[in-house]
Amino acid sequence: MLQEIVRQCQRENPFAQRRLYDHFANRLYRLCRRYVRNPLETEEVLMNAFLKIFRSVGGFEYRSDDELEVWMKRIAVNESLMHLRRTKNTEWVWDDTPAEEVPYSTGSSAEADLHAEGIHELILSLPDGYRTVFCLYALEGYSHKEIGTLLNISENTSKSQLSKARAALQALLTKNGYSYERR
Structure with missing residues (x-):
């Protein structure tokens, strides 16, 4: 199922992007929340992470659901850390x-x-x-x-x-x- 969603995301299909978002949003939100205290800022970080995911998915080579999740988590962690550096608060x-x-x-x-x-x-x-x-x-x-x-x-x-x-x-x-x- 996820492999086909990724393939459709690589074709910039907005319905597939929504399905990928729906599948991972809660997990990635909780991940980002570990680093960003403010819930509104966490949502912003999550959205930025998904934008980066959707822009980069074309270069992602799907091998397994686990590898997809690890790849997405790395992007979310990096986005959270970049947010902390940017805000300097x-x-x-x-x-x-x-x-x-x-x-x-x-x-x-x-x-x-x-x-x-x-x-x-x-x-x-x-x-x-x-x-x-x-x-x-x-x-x-x-x-x-x-x-x-x-x-x-x-x-x-x-x-x-x-x-x-x-x-x-x-x-x-x-x-x-x-x-x-x-x-």
């Missing part, structure tokens, strides 16, 4: 001190009580620099080297930001009544 906190391992709580596990929306809101409350590195590394699977290239920071700065993001998120989780243990 970010609270980047870069610190080049070497990263240290953050100790994790050994309290009782309450994974069943963790709600995805609550955790998502806590992640959104992190400073932009912490949140961006955390999302790129922990959620998107980028390496520290790739993050450094994307954000124009050193690999060690990426590691440091991740460590600080984890510590801040751990403190927020504890403050909000969540407990967990590292496995």
Whole structure:
């Protein structure tokens, strides 16, 4: 199904473009929202990402649904990062001190009580620099080297930001009544 939609998008068919948008819009919106706090700005980033997708789909070689989604997610992430750079209203906190391992709580596990929306809101409350590195590394699977290239920071700065993001998120989780243990 998606292969045919992509083929029609490559022919600039507006109905196929709408079907592709409908299929991926919610997932890509949530992805962009990890980086852009303001919901209206997130919608703008999403629209820009889809414009770029529709302009670039002609050069995309369809191999599988998974590869299509990965390609679209990369565009959405890059568009989100470009938005953060353009708006310059970010609270980047870069610190080049070497990263240290953050100790994790050994309290009782309450994974069943963790709600995805609550955790998502806590992640959104992190400073932009912490949140961006955390999302790129922990959620998107980028390496520290790739993050450094994307954000124009050193690999060690990426590691440091991740460590600080984890510590801040751990403190927020504890403050909000969540407990967990590292496995």
